[in-house]
Structures are given as structure tokens and as C-alpha cells.
Amino acid sequence: MAETAAVLPVAGRRNVLVTSALPCVNNVPHLGNLVGCVLSPDAFARYCRLRGHNVLFVCGTDEYGAATEARARREGCSPREICDRYHALHREVYEWFGISFDHFGRTSSPQQTEICQDIFRRLLENNWLSEKTIQQLYCSSCQKFLEDRLVEGSCPVEGCGHNSARGDRCEKCGELLDSVELIDPKCEVCRSTPCVRDIDDLLLELPLLKEKLESYIDGASGDGSWSQNAVHVTNAWLKGGLKPRCITRGLKWGVPVLHDKYKDKVFYAWFDAPIGYISATACYTPEWEKWWKNPENVELYQFMGKDDVPFHTIMFPSVLLGTGENWTSLKTISVTEYLKYESGIQNIPPEVWRYYLLTNRPEASDTQFTWTDLQAKLRNELVKKLGNFINRVLSFIVKPEGAGYGSIIPPATNAESHPRTQAFSETVGKLVDQYIDAMDKVKLKQGLKIAMAICSEGNAYLQQSQFWKLYKQDPPCCTTVIKTSVGLVYLLACLLEPFMPSFSKEVLQQLNLCPEEHLSFCDEKGDKYKAKRLWDLIPSGHRIGKPAPLFKGLDDNTVKGIKIKIASSQAERRFKLLHNWKTTLSS
Template identity: 45%
Template sequence: TQNQTEIAQAVYKKLDENNFISENSTSQLFCKTCQRFLADRYVEGVCPLCKYDSARGDQCDGCGKLLNAKDLIDPICTVCTSKDPEEKTSNHLYLCLDKLQPILEEWLAGDTVTLDRNAEGITKTWLSLGLKERCITRDLKWGTPVPREGFENKVFYVWYDAPLGYVSITKEYTDEWEKWWKNPENVTLYQFMGKDNVPFHTVIFPCTLHGTKENWTKLNYISTTEYLMYEGQQFSKSRSVGVFGDEVQGIDLSVDIWRYTLISKRPETSDSSFTWSELKDNNNNELLSNIGNFVNRALKFTFKNYKQEGSDQGVLPAPGPLTEQDIACFEGVNKVFEEYKAAMDQRRLREGLQKAMEVGRCCNKFFQDEKPWELIKKDEERCRTVIVIALHLTYFLSTLLAPFLPSLSSKILFDMNLISEDQKKHTECHPYLPEPLSEKSFPLPFLQPGHKILREPQPLIKIVTGKEYEKYTGGDKKDQGKKEQPKKGAKGGGKKGGGG
């Protein structure tokens, strides 16, 4: 975009002005067939470190190490598959990371940035080896132009350019982008990514910003992951191992089940593996039987049994007094709520989702123990109280799920008549996390007697049958790539297992 070009070039000019840019001649691989330099992803070969046979020109997915394309063994041009690229020299610009290392180390030692264990280990390794100048230009036709005489046919390297996209995409949204990106006193920056992207966000991007000597918002917290595998194998498009975004779009499954499965398998401490069988179990035995079951029962019971006079709309009845069981339910939910907040504050997203699901189980237990379908026949006042509590729990649960399953949360709030059809698409309109449930705050201002349930609630989640499962997986989808395993020597996980 034009904003990206302007910001990347402005940052470069500041770095150059502050003497953090150098110009050097470097040897690169050149494809004689294509008549082009082979930068980064345009060349593959055997990793010189771990012998993984599909290492790229800038990084090896086998061992995760950053590479120089000319160090690859048996390099191949990925454009024409030529196996005889030669070395040629070309002038390039370098970011002087060696000069910036003392500034970076002082910043990392301060109290404004917190790295998780993974990020800290990777960053310390880079620093202990001593930072070196890093090339930030490439001989490519497509990319952000370099504003320097003699470099008209070059563009900026992706890992100089791409992190600045965080800034430019904000500028696309608002002209007041500097309130976010040049306001470290009032903005806290969280970043989430797979471990292979750590050095670009804890070393290169911060050094780039420090080098401008401007008051940029910089990283405060980073949450990294290990690798996500596919049925125990590395994700690989070239070997057709995995399920990818274009395929997901063609599969008739709610986006919520994909989100739920990926977050529940988020490899926060070790590699984990996506499996189709778990996706099916997550849908049927977790989301459907826990969340879908409770929400649907609570809302349908209200809609069916409490009608506004002269209307087919449901209406929230007036509750009676709370009992000791009700207070105990609130206390149990609040205890899990505190654990949820603690997990989220520590960027433990998988645990946060687990706690939200635990609240769902508390909700189901309350509804099942109270049996409103029996109460309505023998104790109508108590039944009204139970239903009002159930709808409070439904609202409470929807807010806990919102960070993970925004579409599902929106459906719940819409069925409760707390947001409009249009607001379902705009999560900034959704309620924030509530205060803990208590006798003092019950009932909430927006769930008072007379609140309408406008339409009969529809099932939140549909069951995945065995026949549908076979259709989605293609019967043998999970067996993709098994005839074409990585050669001996390939290590570690596959593509990054998280990120953002």
C-alpha cells in the first residue's frame, strides 16, 4: 500500500540519517536460466546444519535456524527447478545491528518488556553470539522500493518491511495511527507468534525502531509457541500434508470449531498435532454437549414458557429471592473466572479457553440440578429465579468465550437480544468482561424483568456425523503425504504453530 511504502521509506531514511545503515557488496545465488538473483524463497536446498532437504534460502523449517542462500547444499531455483545456480555479486544495504546491540540490550534489561521463556532463550542466543549487520534489501521486482540512488531495481527485505506493516495497517484504519504507534506511555503492545519468528520481533524490529531515535511504541509482551503438526507430520504445501485456508473455506464447518481446535491445541510448551478425529470430538463432545447444550436449553425454555402478553416473543420473568444454592453457584463460577483472568493475563490462551469451558460445565450442572422443567409445575417462583440466573450465566459465558470464539459469542448475544444483527459483525460493540456474579449485582441492568427474547433460538452448533466426517476428510485426508516423508535428518516441527 502507499502507507506501507511511505512508512518503510521514512524509517529507512531515519536509520540512514542516524548512521545505522551501511552499503556493501555481497555474493548471491543467480539463476542463469531465469536471469535473476535467487533471494530467500526462490531457492531451496539441503540445510548445511541439520541436513533437512527442503530448507529455504533464508530459513530452515527443519531446525529453525536462519540461513544464507549461498550456504545451502545442492541449491535449486524454485521458479524453474534449475540445479546449477551460480554466485554473483550485488550491492546491498545493511542494518547495523552490531551498533544497535547495546541499545537493544539496555531496553531488554528494563522493566517495559517481558519475554516468555522461549523468546528469552532465542533472543539471548542471538545476543551472546554478537549481532552482525543484516542485509535489508533484495534483488526483486516486487516489494517496497528502496529510496536510494543506485537501488532503483531493488526492494526492501521482507523482515525489515513486514513488521512495519503493523504500523501501516493501523494507518489504513485511522489517521490517528500515531496515538497507537508513537505513544508507548499509554499503549501496551502484545505480540503472538510461532518461535521461528521470534528474532524478527525481539531483535530486528525493535532495533529498527530504536535506530530511528523516535518515540515508537515497542514490544511489551510476547507469547510464542512451538510447532503445530498435522496428524504427527510437518505441515507442507509442497508435499500436500495439512489442511489450508483455501480448503477450510470449502468445508461446511463453523469457523468456531476451527478456532476452538487450534486454540485447544495451541503448542504453548511443546509441539502439538492437529488431528481430524479431535476436531470432530471437539465439536460434538465439547462445544455441542457443553456450550450448545446449556445455552440452547436455557434460551428455549425461556422463550417457550415466558411469553409477553399478546405476543409470541419470549420475555425475562421477575426472579424470586436467591437461595444458598444460587450463591454457591455464583461463588463457584467466580472462582473459575478469577483463574480465567489469571491465565489470560499471563498469555496462557489454551488454559483460558479451558477455564471458559469449565464455566460452561458449571452452568450445565446448575441447570441440571435445578430442573426448571419440573419446577415450573410445582414452584413457579423458584422456576423464574432459576431461569433468570441461567440467562445471567449465559451472558457471562458468552463474554468469556468472546476472545476465542467471537462468532459463537455473537450468536449467543444476538439470541439474547443484547446486540443487533449488524452488531454481530462488529465485536467492538460487544460487552466487556462482567464483574463477578453476586447477590448485590443481580439482576444486571440489561437483564431486568421484561427483557425480550425476540425469536426462538436456533441451535448454536450442529453435530458432525460419521458420514459428514468422511466427507470433510475425504476419507483418507489425514494420510496425505505419508508416501513422501521428509528425508532422514529432518528435525523439529513444521510451519509455525501460532502467530500473529
């Protein structure tokens, strides 16, 4: 089979580069990871393809750092074995969710090492790095300096005081920390109290880059395309004052530092990980610079959770600016708050999860996942509204002649003169314009809401038309209503494809249409204007396939069974971790 040609920027087209924040490789993806970092950019990338844009969507596992070394130590294996195992697991989860990465890479690739070291060399040559003696926690029991992720203590931030803060960040207040600032710090490995010692490291001189950075931020965020939470976090960092930030760490698992004095160290994860977007593209195509060093012709969209903002709006841009090269700049950053959840994600179809997570996308504030809310949305929105509308239309068409149309789409002979149909199509056309406007601005939650509003209009149109009476009383009007309604079924399959691709594929199969035969909503083709002539979307005489229910509800007993299974799985996992922990301590 011939290899598919790599997607590269094309002159005269909108070239959209979409990145998803790299998930840490040492854990299983959970709902919060999925909605903010993976599912949201997937919906946007799919929408951009629907619009006819030239899209590249990349991601990969973040594999280096203290957390991976610690996990490997606990499980009695090498960091590479941990990364191989969890990279495969991540890939499997994302494939099940229907995530449409063009490339899903990993930061342990040779390309990552090459690009990371080249960026470091340029920073060194341009005098943006300094050597300094800094303080770091040292564990006398383990006889080693402790990486930030290997230290736990109370958060020093006033008003927080979280007693399980890590040495690099407090998960409760979100503040980035230095391990020496922690109150009552403990070594994660042996639980002893470390002491403070001096150590030499290389630092990125962020204060010297401030002028370049502020100019970059003003230009990149000036058109309002950054989400408000991203702007708020970034401004807070600038207002608080930039400080030199260490880029080297005394680990073994990471990109080696090309410097005689620091050859036994690797790059700090915050410096290394964002470069993973570039290296993932380099793994995808040797012509990666056409995407990453092409600011005039490429639009960069980045998606992440709120705790990753400073690394993408302060740190990563500073690193790239310091090289002096002409890197593609950030056009839009879309940031989600936290999605808090009761428990896991199994035994429910991926399209249901995708719908629920995106309709609950925490764009402005944290949201809470509950099984009750999932059950209600599935029952009221997917089963009763969307699924019922589609099944009702298609089931009527496949009825034998005398009761339906024998699976053949009838003509719409009086659509142009039918007032209700004209008003309905006009309303749908305006809603499609609103959908496109929302999605262009990366307002995914609003775009999904508008698509479902179109479905509600379809239900009202169908019910008010009383097609079951028209079939005998006014056959021409009935055929117009049915042909218009089946056109809306097709339109909904296209509009909802970014959110529920497997649903869209199933609807197109029931319509007996190829998955590729969807509207593109491309401005050049004028497809979006066809939404105002719904009766023309599928030709008369087309034979549809066999309709079938698209969704089914989730009863209390099923939910109870899932919870029991998840609780049992979590208990078993905790036992294994505890066993591995004790084995590590005794060895």
C-alpha cells in the first residue's frame, strides 16, 4: 500500500497547526486530560477539516522527568519500559475515543534530542543562559539531590497551605513552586526530611527576554483570540516579575545537556516537553520547518488545561525567541478549567463520552462530572431529542408504499412555496452561520449547543407539520416535509462530526452515503449556503439504508455495576502500587 503523503502548508490556503498538551506518560488518561488537552483540539481539528482548511494535528507523550524515574523505581523497571507501556496505553485510549491525530509521538525520540539540543546551543550562543549556584533539597538517606517531583510538603502560598504540594507545583492553588519553598518537605522515596544544599545549574535568563516576550504576547493575544483564563494567568506572571529559571536537572532519564560542565545532567522537563510538539512534527515529516518556521502562512492553535498556561505563554515562547529564529507564533490558545469527576470511563460508547465531555467543557470555571448528569443528558438530549428525530424520519421513509416511501427519498415538489418549510430552512441557515462563527472562535461548547438547537428546530418542524396526517391528506406537502427533514438529518451528521465522529459515520451509513460525502462548509464551495435549501441536500430517488436506534439510555443498575467494577479495579491498583512501593524500599 502506498504511503499517504504528509500534510504540508499550502500557499493560498488556511494552514492550521493544532497541538494538544502532551500528557505525562506515567499515568492513565482521565476525564480532565481528555476534555481539555485531547478531545477539544480533536473537535477543532475535525471542524477545520470540515471547513476545507489544511490541518496538521500533533501530540505525543511527555516521557522525561523525575516523575517517570520515580514511577520506574516504584515498579522495579527501567524508565524506557514505563514509557513503552504507558505510551501504548495512551495511544489505545485515544484511538478508542476517535482522536484524529495526524501524528502521536513521544519525547524520547531521536528527533526530540536533536531539536532540543540545537535550541539549547542557540540560546547559549546568544547569551540567554547563565551559570549559577542555586539551592536544592538533598536527601542524606538516599544520598542524592531531589528533583522537584520527588519532594512533597505544605504549600507556602498564603491562604492555601495544601499539605500535599509537590516541589514544582501545588495542585490545589496551581502556583508554580521551588522545592526549597515547601513547608516541612519530605523525600517521596524514603519520607525523611531533606536539607538544603548548593548546586550549580544552567538558567534561562527570563528577565533579559522580557521585552521581546511582552512584544510577542501583545501581538499574539491582541486580537482577542486567547481565552480569557490564558490572558489572566499570563498577565499575572508578567506582573509578578520574571525570574531566571533553571533548565538543567541531575537526572539520568532525559535529553543530555551538551555542555562539558553539565554533561551528567539532562534538561528540565518544562524546557524539554513543549519542544515535543516540534519533534512530533519532525517525526511525522522531515519538512517540519514548513510548519514551525513559517509565521506568515501557518496559524498555531494550542489546547491545554489551565495549569499548563505559563509554560506555553511565558516559557516556551521565551525559549523560541531566544534562538533568534523565525518561529511560527501562537495565534490562539484555548484553556480549560478542571473537570472533577466521580470515577472512570468504561462500558459507555465513545460518542456518548465525547458529547457529554464537550457539552460540559469547563471553559470559564471548573465543572463537576456526575453519573446522574451523564444519565440525564444521554436520555434527554441524545436519546429523546437527537436519536428520536433521526430515527423517526428514516423509519417513516423505509415503510412500504401506502404507509411510507419504500426506502426511496421522495421529491419535494412544493418546497419553494411551502411557508413552514421556507421559514424553517431560513432559521436553520442562520443557526448554521452562528455555528460556524462560534467554531471559528474555538467556542466549542457553544458550537455544540447550536448544533443541538438545530436538532430541536427539526423536531418542532416535524411535529408541527403532522406528516403522518399529510401522508394521506396532502401527499405533496408530506413529501416536502420528509425530504426537508432527511436533509436536516444529513446536515446534523455533518455539523456533529467534530464532536461525535462515530455517530456521524453511523448516520451516513443509515442514509446509504459514504462517510466522505459530507458537506465541507468550505467558503470557496459555498456549501454552508445549501443549509437554507435542506430539501436539495439529498437527491430524490436516493435509496436509504436500514435505520436503527443510535443511542440507548443508561439505567441506575448499569451505573451501579460500573461503579462497583471501577472501585474494585482501583482497589486492586492501589494494592499493587503499595506492594511495589514496599518492595522498592526493602531493596
